[in-house]
Amino acid sequence: MAGSHHDKHFFPELKTSVSGLTLCALDAEQADEYYALIDRNREHLTQNGDYQALAASDYKTAHAELLDDPSPSLRCGVLLHRTLIGRVDLVAVNPPKYGFGYWLDHEATGHGYATAACHTLIKYGATMLGATDVFAGVTHGNGKSGAVLTRLGFKVAEVFETYTRYHLALVASPCTYPA
Structure with missing residues (x-):
């Protein structure tokens, strides 16, 4: 596993527009903290019928995912x-x-953290990965999650039986086009 330690460094810690709110690569080093986060949010994660598998995961499953x-x-x-x-x-x-x-x-919802974190990662994806389109699915009944996407500029692309698919078209910066 020669590359496993330096892979983490290729994704820098990203600052968001909210003071003290940052994004970092989530890996096995945070398994304990990640599992505790899942554990105290089992009811929250499944309130709209989504994240069932995540909420059901035990420590071993959560740790394996991060590996x-x-x-x-x-x-x-x-x-x-x-x-x-x-x-x-x-x-x-x-x-x-x-x-x-x-x-x-x-306990962290309702403070703009999701919007700030999502905005930062989407911007990183557009700039560093050349992402042109981002899609997200929101289970019916999860209005707060849909509101985050709407604030980020996503539009409803398709409505399915159990969820709505949202789409955000990212505009490449003008300097990428030949004159």
Whole structure:
């Protein structure tokens, strides 16, 4: 596993617009803190019928997930003053098209942290990965999650039986086009 330690350094700690709120690579080193976060949020995670598998995970499952190298996807911990309060992922479904997912500790919702964390990761994805499109699914009934996406500029792309798919088209910076 020669590359496993320096892989983490390729994803820098990212500052958000909220003081003390940062994103970092979420890996096995944070397994204890990550599992504790899942454990105290089991009810919160499943209130709208989503995140069932995550909420059901035991320590071994949560730890094993963090051992897997997510690349080319990005799996980030959301930290508030160095404490893990959530997770945000940019999933390389079909680059430059990416999937997107996020969740926060129930006590951390309602402060703009999700919006700030998501904005930062999407901007990073557009700049560093050349992402052109980001898609996210929101289970019906999860209005707060939909509101985060709407604030970020996502539009409803399709409505399915159990969830709504949102889409954000990212505009490349003008300097990338030939004159």
